[in-house]
Amino acid sequence: MSDQLVKVRFKLDAEDWHGHGGEKLWAAKLDTGLLEIKNTPFFKQGISYCDVVKASPSDDPMQFDFESVVERGHHSTYMILIDPTESRRGQYWKRLENAGCTCESGQIKLSIGERLIFAVDVSPTADLNEVNNVLRSGHEDGVWIYQVGYVSSHDASKATQKLS
Numbered sequence: 001m002s003d004q005l006v007k008v009r010f011k012l013d014a015e016d017w018h019g020h021g022g023e024k025l026w027a028a029k030l031d032t033g034l035l036e037i038k039n040t041p042f043f044k045q046g047i048s049y050c051d052v053v054k055a056s057p058s059d060d061p062m063q064f065d066f067e068s069v070v071e072r073g074h075h076s077t078y079m080i081l082i083d084p085t086e087s088r089r090g091q092y093w094k095r096l097e098n099a100g101c102t103c104e105s106g107q108i109k110l111s112i113g114e115r116l117i118f119a120v121d122v123s124p125t126a127d128l129n130e131v132n133n134v135l136r137s138g139h140e141d142g143v144w145i146y147q148v149g150y151v152s153s154h155d156a157s158k159a160t161q162k163l164s
Contacts, residue, residue, distance in 0.1 A: 008035055
């Protein structure tokens, strides 16, 4: 595996809630010519950290265009939106962290106002039942809204929430 990371470009529907036409994720080149995803998507569903993908070269030698998932990395992905003034977010996040989650975060401007956005990675060793319980609880308590990005096959039946 190369130490140098490249970008994999994923097409998105700009009419979807986020308004983006694409998303780029970091990836490592593997000796097989495939790429291993090295971060968690904010918007692209169906992809998770450590997934191995096939992608075609673009005009930029440091960027590739996504074609397909070749092998799953057994991670799950969720996207969370939170009002920046929400005071309970820390206590809920601590519960997700304790269940085995990490995240990348940013801000996004939407028609409902500016929001904090979290791309949540759930490791294969995480307590997926607890993760789903916390996600639902945070949504029901009005702390956040969330969307399933991808759920590893051993827990797919428990993930149904969609951002709207």
